Amino acid sequence: MKEEFVSTMRNLNGLIGSSKSNCELLNGIANVAQKSTNANTVFLKGNGRILAGNVPENLMADNNEFIDKKLFSQFNKFKEPQININLQGVGNSSVIPIPNGDLMLLFKDENFSDQDISSAELCANNAAWVAQWEQKENKANEARETKAAHDVLNSLSFTEIDVIVEVFDSIKNGEGFVVASKIADKNGYARSVTVNALRKLESAGVVQTRSLGVKGTYIKVINNKLCDEINKFKKRNRI
Helix, strand or coil, X not given: CHHHHHHHHXXXXXXXXXXXXXXXXXXXXXXXXXHHHCCEEEEECCCCEEEEECCCHHHECCCCCEECHHHHHHHHCCCCCEEEEEECCCEEEEEEECCXXXXXXXXXXXXXXXXXXXXXXXXXXXXXXXXXXXHHHHHHHHHHHHHHHHHHHHCCCHHHHHHHHHHHHHCECCEEEECHHHHHHHHCCCHHHHHHHHHHHHHCCCEEEEECHHHCEEEEECCCCHHHHHHHHHHHHCC
């Protein structure tokens, strides 16, 4: 039993240096858990979305990205590890809640042994660390995006800000088509004002643009915080 636990630990440690992303690392943890417990193993987000692992097809929702909604509600009610439970249509399973709100599910025809659960909980602990790393990375990325959006808007002239506000009022869901001359004429500015403002946004890496000739310019926001910063600017200046 001790040798199997040590083997699981070594396999988990080996993932840290070899995994290229958090997603790959989480899938690696699921594979280690499946190998050490001989059970189908899956990690779920707190909303039932499948993060990693192997979910039996009959337990998945139609889009294959989420576990069956009714099934998830049964598993999600547990706040403490539940071992060898039998739910209708599922058979023998175990659920281990992860502190960040995710779940680890294991499905097996036979009962889980104490060794199985020890290995599964070790894997769950590693998955919790992955979740914490991902949260820190997301916060850091959001901070960088917010700063980039804030800085580029501050670099624009008053006239450029006016046309950019007009541009973003005319597109939906962060992408769309605009005609620079129409935007400029509406605000009483030269067409070059709109063109230069968009170039500054693209140079800052917050949007992508593609000229379509007389049809206008296609714009796609690639910095998710840009629209938020524009809305903040509008509120401050009551635009």
